[in-house]
Amino acid sequence: MLLQIKNLHSGYGKFNVLQGFDCEVNNGEIVVLIGPNGAGKSTVLKSIFGITEIHKGDIIFKDENLRKVAKHDLIRLGINYVPQGRIVFPNITTKENLLMGGLILDNDLLKERLERILEEFSTLKNKLNILAGSLSGGEQQILALARGLISDPELLLLDEPSLGLAPKIQSDIFKKIVEIKNRGISVLLVEQNAKKACEIADRIYLLENGEEVLSGGKEILDNPLIKRVYLGG
Secondary structure, rough: OEEEEEEEEEOOOOOOEEEEEEEEOOOOOEEEOOOOOOOOHHHHHHHHOOOEEEEEEEEEEEEEEHHOHHHHHHHOOOOOEEOOOOOOOOOOEHHHHHHHHHOOOOOOHHHHHHHHHHOOHHHHHHHHHOHHOOOOOOHHHHHHHHHHHOOOOOOEEEHHHHOOOHHHHHHHHHHHHHHHHHHOOEEEOOOOOHHHHHHHHHHHEEEEEEEEEEEEEEHHOOOEEEHHHHOOO
């Protein structure tokens, strides 16, 4: 097991969003968190990456309790986070954005990783010297995803990667997530397009009011609760 979340109570200030959440992510799998707005999905990712207040519970990554790990050491440990909203540095170039993702690497390794990422994300090759803020929405999301992979994480946290994108770009993003998994990188995915996300998931957690109400493999898509409330069935 790569990641285990146990009885997590976390949120912002003294306010808990998560109310005893449990979750597991195994090596080389895609785990999807779905649920209504405000259910606590993004808070799970932020808690793993050390940007919430954790009041109770544990987050264990490769047998190490992340509550005892400094935020700046999480990337070195093998975790990276791509937040919601196509977050790029708009006033520097695409190449400079990518290099920002590899600040922990030495120069030779960073050069090697950059070359590999540009082979994998070939649409960025001709955009390297363009300001990131000038890229299209889809290109900015691809850049954010590519930057998150420069450090070659074992666990990638993805928050709403398809949000606001055209259907064709959304499909490309989901295909890319499967490719990332096939490289051996585990993915913990929060996604508003629940149906598409569940199609690529190995396991699924349904959250409501900061708690898990249902979990399992694709078979839970047949559950009337998911069909009625979350998949529009």
